[in-house]
Amino acid sequence: MKLTSKGRYAVMALADLANFNSVNPVSLRDISLRQGISLDFLEQIFSKLKRHNIVKSIRGTNGGYILNKDPVQIKLANILNAVDEEVKTVQCKKDSKKGCNNKTSKCITHNLWDELEMHINYFFEQKNLKDLITNTSEGRN
Amino acid sequence: MKLTSKGRYAVMALADLANFNSVNPVSLRDISLRQGISLDFLEQIFSKLKRHNIVKSIRGTNGGYILNKDPVQIKLANILNAVDEEVKTVQCKKDSKKGCNNKTSKCITHNLWDELEMHINYFFEQKNLKDLITNTSEGRN
DNA sequence: TGAATACTTGACTAAATTACTCAGGTATAT
DNA sequence: ATATACCTGAGTAATTTAGTCAAGTATTCA
Structure with a gap:
């Protein structure tokens, strides 16, 4: 059970962006250098973030x-x-071939994994970018 | 962010085992058939479960x-x-080359991922096998 | 206008992980 | 004896991840 780099990087980059949140746009190059994330990879990530209206882009010199x-x-x-980092605990979703769909009985642990998914998603719903940059780390469950 | 099959199968198999919990041992072959999990794979999993004293084995005919x-x-x-399904959200643990260890500054989101890990582990600490077989699904966060 | 900067897009690939399989073995009951 | 079922380690195909590479386009500034 682990988080992928794409998801982690997305949050790191946006936290960085929020930290340096001024009048001027922040270039991916700067984020890349500060956070140690490949520029090409960042571009992939931000393309998705943009498509989901989380960031706006400004082209050209001094852009970002x-x-x-x-x-x-x-x-x-x-x-x-936005970056397709989904929480997946079960195989037996609608379109899947595996799991309890192709059986007559519902698998024993189905409800459990659903609960787990909700539990994790709850965490992600509670936290926002602001929580990260004011890092007094007063997060509670 | 997803659970591996090994972890899922381990829980499914043990739930099955708990369900058919009688005087007689349950063979992996039976579990394999009921849960649709490869016998060879189950053997790998149960070898670990045994090493961690979660199950006991009985050899020979009618064993299990x-x-x-x-x-x-x-x-x-x-x-x-027991089956090495760890919750991993950060790269920057002790022995890792990646992450905020090899940098001077601590990465911005470090605390966040630690919190997430705790949040998920809390879930796994609360639930036990009994909860699964009495499936009234009354789990609360 | 032209050069530099920085976003934009899609295809491709190496490395790692996962989810097994395979091929032997050993212990026990009947 | 023989069948059952546990036991163990090595190997491997498929998938996913984490990027790289290449070729653009838009904008600013000198």
């Missing part, structure tokens, strides 16, 4: 990205969803 | 496995830990 909303309004769930 | 403790005392955390 800026947040499209107030950090408080950007939930981790939004970010992770 | 039985639970080593009361289902209430077997937490999901124990099971997943």
Whole structure:
């Protein structure tokens, strides 16, 4: 059970962006250098973030990205969803061949994994970008 | 962010075992047939479960496995830990080359991922095998 | 206008992980 | 004896991840 780099990087990059949130856009190059993330990979990630209206892009010299909303309004769930980082615990979803769909009986642990998914998603729904940059780490379950 | 089959199968198999918990041991062959999990794979999994004292084995004809403790005392955390299904959200742990260890500054999102890990582990600590077989699904966060 | 900067897009690939299979073996009951 | 079922380690195909590479387009500034 682990988080992928794409999801982690997306959150790291946006936290960085929120930190340096000024009038000027922040270039991916800067984020790349500060966070140690490959520029090419960042471009992939931000293309998705843009498509989901989480960031806005400004082209040309001195261009870069800026947040499209107030950090408080950007939930981790939004970010992770944008980069296709889904929480998946079961195989037996609608379109899947595996799992309890192709059997007559529902698998024993089905409800359990659903609960787990909800439990994790709850966490991502609670946290927003603002929580990250004011890092007093007062997060509670 | 997803659970591996090994972890899922381990829990499914043990739930099955708990369900058919009688005087007689349950063979992997039976579990394999009922749950649709490859026998060879089950053997790998149960070898680990045995090493962690979650099940006991009985060899020979009519042999099989039985639970080593009361289902209430077997937490999901124990099971997943036994099959090496760890919850990993950050790269920057002690022995890792990647992440914020090899940098001077601590990465911005470090605390966040730690919180997430705790959040998920909390779930696995709360649930036990008994919860699964009395499937009234009354789990709350 | 032209050069530099920085976003944009899609295809491709190496490495790692996962989810097994395979091929032997050993212990026990009947 | 023989069948059952546990036991163990090595190997491997498929999938996923984590990027790289290449070729653009838009904008600013000198």
